[in-house]
Amino acid sequence: MSKIVVLGSCSIDYVVETKRQPQTGETIEGTAFQKYFGGKGANQAVAAKRFGGDVAFVGAVGKDEAGKQVLANFKNEEIKTSFVQEVDAATGAAVITIMDSDNSIIYVPGANHQIDIANFSTVFEGAEVVLLQLEIHKEIIMQVLTYCERKGITTILDPAPSEFFSAEMFEKANYITPNEMEFSEIAMKLGIKEKELLAQNPQKIIISKGAKGVSYVDNGIEVNVPAEKVEAVDSTGAGDTFTGVFAAMLLEGSFDQAVKWAVKASAISVKAKGAQTGMPTRMLLESAFK
Numbered sequence: 001m002s003k004i005v006v007l008g009s010c011s012i013d014y015v016v017e018t019k020r021q022p023q024t025g026e027t028i029e030g031t032a033f034q035k036y037f038g039g040k041g042a043n044q045a046v047a048a049k050r051f052g053g054d055v056a057f058v059g060a061v062g063k064d065e066a067g068k069q070v071l072a073n074f075k076n077e078e079i080k081t082s083f084v085q086e087v088d089a090a091t092g093a094a095v096i097t098i099m100d101s102d103n104s105i106i107y108v109p110g111a112n113h114q115i116d117i118a119n120f121s122t123v124f125e126g127a128e129v130v131l132l133q134l135e136i137h138k139e140i141i142m143q144v145l146t147y148c149e150r151k152g153i154t155t156i157l158d159p160a161p162s163e164f165f166s167a168e169m170f171e172k173a174n175y176i177t178p179n180e181m182e183f184s185e186i187a188m189k190l191g192i193k194e195k196e197l198l199a200q201n202p203q204k205i206i207i208s209k210g211a212k213g214v215s216y217v218d219n220g221i222e223v224n225v226p227a228e229k230v231e232a233v234d235s236t237g238a239g240d241t242f243t244g245v246f247a248a249m250l251l252e253g254s255f256d257q258a259v260k261w262a263v264k265a266s267a268i269s270v271k272a273k274g275a276q277t278g279m280p281t282r283m284l285l286e287s288a289f290k
């Protein structure tokens with residue numbers, strides 16, 4: 001199908017900007033409201049595609065207006081959607097609160113929990129990298145990780161929301177891309193100290209640290225790749241930008257190069273509001289960092 005296959009969620013993000021979070025039972029006035037395209041899977045697909053990847057998305061939308069909009073967005077981004085199902089459920093939604101350019105998210109899966117993959121060999125035919133996140137049923141993630149491991153297809157797992165992460169997933173995935181909070185939860189789940197987990201898994205765990213960039217271990221040394229300093233307005237989708245560009249670049253260059261470009265792309269993405277809005281094209285990225 002495509003060299004990069006993203007299996008995951010696609011949603012509409014309902015974004016509220018606020019100066020502070022309300023207490024339980026309290027009503028406060030927000031400063032702005034906007035709808036954007038989102039869903040960790042869709043975001044990663046868009047990031048990889050804008051970087052020049054050959055990308056197909058596998059997922060599900062509802063037979064509602066939001067579903068039509070999500071499909072139109074994929075078409076607009078020139079992402080292949082022959083394996084996107086239209087199901088009897090509402091299209092996925094995320095309610096996002098932005099405060100001081102940082103976000104908190106409540107995600108409602110809807111149609112994303114109705115993905116049904118009957119024929120793996122067709123869906124992943126020709127795939128070299130498969131991207132997964134945890135906004136779809138974990139049983140499907142496990143089936144796909146197992147299939148890809150058997151077929152020698154590289155897998156990148158974004159362990160978010162981390163409550164659905166398991167030790168089996170960790171064993172099977174080639175790369176894991178948690179943020180700092182998710183990494184702590186994973187270490188706790190696996191019953192191992194963070195430093196040890198990182199040290200025992202060179203070039204496997206890449207931790208996103210927001211404005212500080214990313215870190216991973218290579219040859220027994222912790223490597224930090226700092227992010228460029230930018231005026232951030234919305235960090236939503238920054239991790240997805242990293243993962244999508246990392247996947248696309250991994251097909252062309254080394255691990256180090258893939259991380260380097262993904263960090264740059266991620267930094268640029270936070271300069272615009274909305275998860276996908278600020279994701280750079282390859283041309284923009286290359287001209288920004290000549």
Ligand code: RIB
Nearest residue numbers: 038039040094107237275
């Ligand atoms: O990673 C950011 C995404 O997570 C948002 O676009 C939202 O859909 C949430 O699920």
